Amino acid sequence: MKKLINDPEDVVDEMLDGMEVAYPDRLRRLDGTNVMVREDAPVDGKVAIVSGGGSGHEPTHAGYIGDGMLDGAAAGEVFTSPTADELSEMIQATDSGEGVLCVVKNYEGDVMNFETAAEMAEMEGVEDVEQVVVNDDVAVEDSLYTSGRRGVAGTILVHKVAGAAANRGDDLEEVARLAEKMIDNVRTMGTALTSCVTPEKGEPTFDLGDDEIELGIGIHGEPGTERVDIMPADEIAEELTGQVIEDLDPDAGQEVVTIVNGMGGTPLMELFVLNRKVQALMDEHDLEVWDAMVGDYMTSLDMMGASITVATVDDELKELLAAEADTPALKR
Amino acid sequence: MKKLINDPEDVVDEMLDGMEVAYPDRLRRLDGTNVMVREDAPVDGKVAIVSGGGSGHEPTHAGYIGDGMLDGAAAGEVFTSPTADELSEMIQATDSGEGVLCVVKNYEGDVMNFETAAEMAEMEGVEDVEQVVVNDDVAVEDSLYTSGRRGVAGTILVHKVAGAAANRGDDLEEVARLAEKMIDNVRTMGTALTSCVTPEKGEPTFDLGDDEIELGIGIHGEPGTERVDIMPADEIAEELTGQVIEDLDPDAGQEVVTIVNGMGGTPLMELFVLNRKVQALMDEHDLEVWDAMVGDYMTSLDMMGASITVATVDDELKELLAAEADTPALKR
Numbered sequence A, B: 001m002k003k004l005i006n007d008p009e010d011v012v013d014e015m016l017d018g019m020e021v022a023y024p025d026r027l028r029r030l031d032g033t034n035v036m037v038r039e040d041a042p043v044d045g046k047v048a049i050v051s052g053g054g055s056g057h058e059p060t061h062a063g064y065i066g067d068g069m070l071d072g073a074a075a076g077e078v079f080t081s082p083t084a085d086e087l088s089e090m091i092q093a094t095d096s097g098e099g100v101l102c103v104v105k106n107y108e109g110d111v112m113n114f115e116t117a118a119e120m121a122e123m124e125g126v127e128d129v130e131q132v133v134v135n136d137d138v139a140v141e142d143s144l145y146t147s148g149r150r151g152v153a154g155t156i157l158v159h160k161v162a163g164a165a166a167n168r169g170d171d172l173e174e175v176a177r178l179a180e181k182m183i184d185n186v187r188t189m190g191t192a193l194t195s196c197v198t199p200e201k202g203e204p205t206f207d208l209g210d211d212e213i214e215l216g217i218g219i220h221g222e223p224g225t226e227r228v229d230i231m232p233a234d235e236i237a238e239e240l241t242g243q244v245i246e247d248l249d250p251d252a253g254q255e256v257v258t259i260v261n262g263m264g265g266t267p268l269m270e271l272f273v274l275n276r277k278v279q280a281l282m283d284e285h286d287l288e289v290w291d292a293m294v295g296d297y298m299t300s301l302d303m304m305g306a307s308i309t310v311a312t313v314d315d316e317l318k319e320l321l322a323a324e325a326d327t328p329a330l331k332r
Helices: A008-022 A084-094 A108-123 A155-167 A172-184 A233-248 A268-284 A315-322 B008-022 B084-094 B108-123 B155-167 B172-184 B233-248 B268-284 B315-322
Strands: A027-029 A035-038 A048-055 A072-078 A100-105 A129-134 A186-192 A212-215 A226-229 A255-262 A288-295 A305-312 B027-029 B035-038 B048-055 B072-078 B100-105 B129-134 B186-192 B212-215 B226-229 B255-262 B288-295 B305-312
Touching (some): A008 A027, A008 A035, A008 B268, A048 A084, A048 A108, A072 A084, A084 A100, A100 A155, A108 A129, A129 A172, A233 A268, A233 A305, A268 A288, A268 B008, A288 B008, B008 B027, B008 B048, B008 B072, B035 B084, B048 B084, B048 B108, B100 B155, B129 B155, B129 B172, B155 B172, B155 B315, B172 B186, B172 B315, B212 B233, B255 B268
Parallel strands (some): A048 A072, B048 B100, B255 B288
Antiparallel strands (some): A186 A212, A255 A305, B186 B212, B186 B305
């Protein structure tokens, strides 16, 4: 295993320390936890937006903490849910009295621990905690870690919409409605050229031949739904985009946001090659691209590969997606 | 070789197409060239800042095109200098009459072609073209591709300083002076855990054992200056930072900018682990960190590894580094 780490057991703790000293004016780590919050949390007069999940998906989630997106993010160990205790501490530390919306990726451990945490926080005096569950991955209905679909790169758009709605003063019910609307409108599918290597295990989590790729991968090192021979980028784009569009079933002329998301080990050069074809496919499907995002938003450690997200947007969602945001990983 | 590409011969062309459709309001590709310019180039009343070099370092350089940074960037084939013809076209397309500053990384082909291009552009009516050469890599005095030191991740700071100075209306002579000052103040050193794989060659450009890393690598797949056993991240940080600081020789109490730069295949998690130690080392050296940047700024395709940059800054440079910038890869 070749990684720029020290003891594998310390990797999450040391990563969070390294984030905090990179953004000391923005981020604050809650003492004795793996929870990061806005430096100025709780922010008065605003619904708080929080998220969290296993580590290994950086910049998700703590990279999206800041004005217009998240108030807090809890990091579990690599590919492991944060504990309910820590999630509850995060909810309490970010609540200003206006309530807290938890944006949860659909993995059983995450959903369960956020539910428990909400109950714990309410017992500690937080009046209102709501939860929305992101399930944008069209590849599988149930997986190793989920019942129902997994939450993957589309989560970023949910952070953005919820954060912007909270920032302009919407109440918790309205913020949750808008987050749910974004979730209903977004679909994703990914491919892996290589497995990732977790620090703890030190070897690939699945084996893939030199001329094979996996379609329909998740973000936790779980294998995909189909193993195929490696194809040119344009064919991969067609395959992934085709399944996303088929499931999303948008009207002709519909405005969309696309995300070409790198899985962590993929050069930006390749993401742009993929984006070229994705944009051509949007044109073929008579979809109007309102925003095309390209980059590493939701990763899987050092995995080579990418996911393609398509989301339909209307005026209500566009206003929120375009609103100012100032976070380490996304600025608008 | 596993890459998200089509024909290796088309990779730069298709990447540039993929960039242009990602940012249609920001970037414009000059017809029949691999030159990208600001959509609104030339910008009236402002010195133009341009750069360029071989592809494979994305987001460098075209990712830094935009308000407050670059007006244009020329992409050569992978790890190959752009032609003088294309560089001349870029200079002509971005000049508003206030002159053009070329920010060149110190590689023989780049320096020579930019010099030729400046002469060509001046014959075509561009009144004033200046060139600054970035040489921040402390690893080697001469290398496979350079006489003198190589230009690496510190180049980003030179783009920022020159772009901000041009934006506030400084004339060409003053913009060049400030860019030179930034160059004088910045040092970098990198390490590779793996070689990169170029699309054309399809295999690693150097071999590295499972338990070996290279210190003092460049960004063109050239091997480093020293091959050592893999070390914990903290020791790697000490080794790289130590050499950078020794060469920079800053005064105690000096303010600095640090960059922990990923080489393309390194997860962000590992860059933050490295940054944790880099910031501790700044403290040990009694240096005051004014800004800590962490991310993929100057890459080498899919290479796993990182570089560490330290730059001393004073009020004049800080004002320019803090000024607003709005580019795909860097916003302030």
